[in-house]
Structure formats: structure tokens, C-alpha cells
Amino acid sequence: MNIHDVAKKSGLSVVTVSRVLNNSPSVREGNRQKVLSAMEELNYSPNSAARSLVRGKTGVIGMSITNFNDSFYDRVIRVVNRKLAEQGYFLALSIAENEEEGVNFLFQKDRVDGIILLSPLEEKEYVEELKRRNIPFVLLDNQFRHEDVPSVVVDNYLGGYEATRHLIGLGHTKIAYIGGPSVFLSVAERKRGYLQALDEAGLAPFGTDSCGFTVSGGYEVAKRWAREDKLPTAFFCGDDFIALGLVQALREEGIRVPHDISVVGFDDQQFVGEFYPRLTTVRQPEAQMGSIGVELLMKLINGEVLPPAETKLAPQLLVRESTASVRLT
Template structure:
């Protein structure tokens, strides 16, 4: 198969097919779809080396992530990969699991046409490095605020607020918060929403705690509260893994969820709706985040001048079985 076969199949000119393959912005969307459909039906594989030579680009977009142990990351990556493929790009992943790994290997212009940073660990250093090398990039789920970098984040404040309002609406007045590491902006924002909801209801925080984003961390916090006899009637956990650890610790002590204590998580990990009790949680719009991130990056790569705005997405409270009305004594 060659480009002439694709042109014949799509009913369009070779020039139009070439423009689609080379991701030209001048092609009408309807024609682009016809060409992509013909390419798929014919299983046509453009010569990537020749295409890159023509475009003066690599045809590769890099994405830096912290780990794979999170279905939130998985869902973002899947959307990004699909959208990039539709536009003729390959996705290259770099996993940075700790802050001692140095400069990311993707951060070279001859390797990638652009970079997507997803929940970066060394965010400030990465931003400075990419600016210095003049590589187009966007931030997803970033922790710092940048005045000159386009980014897409979730409204974590709203998520914490809605989760806490849900518990207040069930009659709870003793509501505690367990967040992840306090260095993260998302953790602080979720707590800020929690405090605001309590304040509006004339309530004060029953207790706050910070720990790792792990099941064992939530388990240990809950066990300590049990030993100290400082249990609230409801717990807002700023992470699903933490929430599952809390539920497990309570179960071992014969404390029922939600009959005795209600628990809310955050993220809507893939498995939390399959355990009993199914976890009430706050879902992040990861598909929307990935899609908008790709659109922003493509505009930067194509030379469009854009304001470095922060796109803030609304999360969704999913009410399941781990929350119930407060038990009257």
C-alpha cells in the first residue's frame, strides 16, 4: 500500500492525504476523517522517517509520569495516547519514580516534538529545563502555579467541599480529614474545601492527619485513632487508597462502615466500586484532562500564541455504600 492507494480509497487528492499524514492544520475535519478511515481500512503505514524529514519533526510526544500504580494515571494516558494517534503522533512514556533520577531523558528536541508532564515530582526543575530548551509542553495535575505555562487541573477544593457537604447532609457533625503528603497542592486544596464546608455549617474539624497515598498509611492512622479512642462519625479521605486502609482497620475492630462510621475517598480508582462496601468517592475527569492537554500541546507545536491559562475541571461526587446517615445514640 502507498499514499496513492489511500488517496483513491478516500476519494481525495494525494496532496490532501499527505497533509493529513503530516498533521497539517489546513485540512478540513471531514476530509481528515476520510483519510484516517482509509488509512485504517488499508492498514497503511506511512514511513515515519520520511514523514519526520518532511515535517522537520520527530512525530513523537513525550509524557513524564511518576508511576503506573494508579488507575487515574492509566485513564489519562489512554486518552492521551488515543488522541495523539489520531493526529499521527506516537506517545513515549518516561516513568520518574523518585526525585534523584536527574533530568528526564525525553527532554531533548531531537527526541520529541513536545512534552506532557503528568503529576510531576520535580515540577519546578522540569519547567525550567523545558523552557531553557524551548520545547513545547503542558502540565496536567500540577502542584505549583505557573503564570506562563498552560496547565489542566482538577478543582480539588470543590471536590473536598462536595465530599464534606455530603457527610454534613447525612447529619454528621464529627468529621475528620486524612490527606496525602502535605507538600501537594491537591492535598491542601481538598482540605481547604473540607474546612470551608464545615465552617459554613458552623462546625469545626474533628481532626486532620497527613500520610502517604497508600492503603497501609490509612490503616495506620485509623488504628492509632482507635487506640486513642478518638474516632469521629465520618472520615473524608483525600485518596481512595487511604480510604481503603481506613475501612480495613475499622473492620478489624468490629466497627461497621457505614453503620458506625461513614468513609469518603477521592479519585475513583477502578476497583473501589467492586469491594464491599462500595466506596463513596470523588471522581476526577481524567478523560477530559487528557483530551484538553493534547489540544493545548498541539496548538503550541503548531505555533499558535496562547495565554498561559489554567484550565480547572470540576470533579464528580459518586455516592455509593460507604456513607450513611449518622447513627443516633
């Protein structure tokens, strides 16, 4: 099969088929769909190397991550991969223990047409390097604001605020916060939302602590607080893994969730709705984040000048079984 067969099958010209294969914006959507349908029926796949030579592009978008054990990242990557495929691009995903090596491998114009930086730890260095190499890129879930880089972030402040307001609405006045590592802006923003909600309600923080984004981290914090006889009526955890560890530790201490203590997590990891009690949590809009990120990057690759705006997405509070009205004693 070749391009002439596709043209005959679709009822369109060879020129139109060629434009579709090269992602030309001048093709009407109806014609684009006719060509794509014809290609699918004929099982026609153009030679990607030849297309790259004609277009002067690789047809590849790069993304590098160091943590794949997280439903949030997994969902963002899946959406990005699907959206890029719709645009005729492949996603080159670098998963490495050494993030610098993984990303630097992708930081070459002859390897990728653009880069999506997802929650980078070496963010400032990466931004400067990509600018120097003149490679189009966008930031997702970034830690810093950049005046000349488009980015998509979640309103973590709002997520922390809504989670805490939920607990206050259930009558809790002794609410503690257990967050993740302070290196992350998201951690600080979730805590800021927690503090703001308490302040508006005229309440003082019962206590705050931090640990890694791990089940063992939440478990150890809860065990320590229990030994010190320092337990609130509710915990807001800045991460689902922390929340699950905390629930397990409380169970071992004979403390029931939510009968004795309510617990809220953050992220909506894919398994938290399968444990008992099913975890009340804050879900991040990863589908929106991935879709908008691809849309912005495609515009940059096509030469559009974008304002360096930060797109901020609202998270969603999912109320399940780990929170209940405060038990009066």
C-alpha cells in the same frame, strides 16, 4: 501500497493525501476522513522516519511518571495516548524510579515534539529546563501556578468541600480528615475545602491527620485513633487507598461502615466500587484533563500563542455504600 494508491482509493489528489499525512490544518474534515478510511482499507502505513524528515518533527510526545499504581494516572495516560494517536503522534511514556533521569531523557528536541508533565514532583526545575530548551509543553495536575505556562488542574478544593457537605447533609457533626503527604497542593486544597464546609455549617474539625497515599497508611492512622478512643462519626479521606485501609482497620475493631462510621475517599480508583461496602468517593475528570492537555499542546506545537490560563475542572461526588445518616444514640 503507496501514497498514489491511497489517492486513487479515496478519490482525492496526491497533494490532499500528503496534507492529511502531515496533519495540515487546511484539509477539510470530510476529505481527511476519506483519506484515513482509504489508508485503513489498504492497510497503508507511511514511513514514520520519512514523515519526520519532511515535517521537521519526530511525531513523538513525551510524558514521564514515577507512579503507575494509580487509576487516575492510568486513565489520564490512556486518554492522552488515544488523542495523540488521532493526531498522528506516538506517546513516549517514561516510567522510572528516578524521575529526573526519565524526564531528562525526553528533554531533547530531536526526541520529542512536545512534553506533557503529569503531576511532576520536580515541577519548577522541569518548567525552567523546558523553557530553556524551547520545547512546547503543558502541565497536568501541577502543584504551582506559572504565569506563562498553560495548565489543566482539578478543583480539589471543590472536591473536599462537596465530600464534607455530603457528610454534613447526612447529619454528621464529628467529621475528621485524613490527608496525604503535604508536598502536594491537591492535599492542601482538599483539606481547605473540608475546613470551609465545616466552617459554613458552624462546625469545628473533629481532627486531622496525614499519611502516605497507601492502604497501610490509612490502616495505621485508624488503628492509632481507635487505641486512643478518638473516633468521629465520619471520615473524609483525601485518597481512596487511605480510605480502604481505614475501613479495614475499623472492621478489625468491630466498627461497621457505614452503620457506625461513614467514610468518603477521593480519586475513584477502579476497584473501590468492587469492595464491600462500595466506597463513596470523589472522581477526578481525567478524561477531560487528558483531552484538553493534548489539545493545548497541539496548538503550541503548531505555533499558536496561548494565554497562560489555568483550566480548572470540577470533580464529581459518587455516593455509594460507605456513607449513611448519622446513628443517633
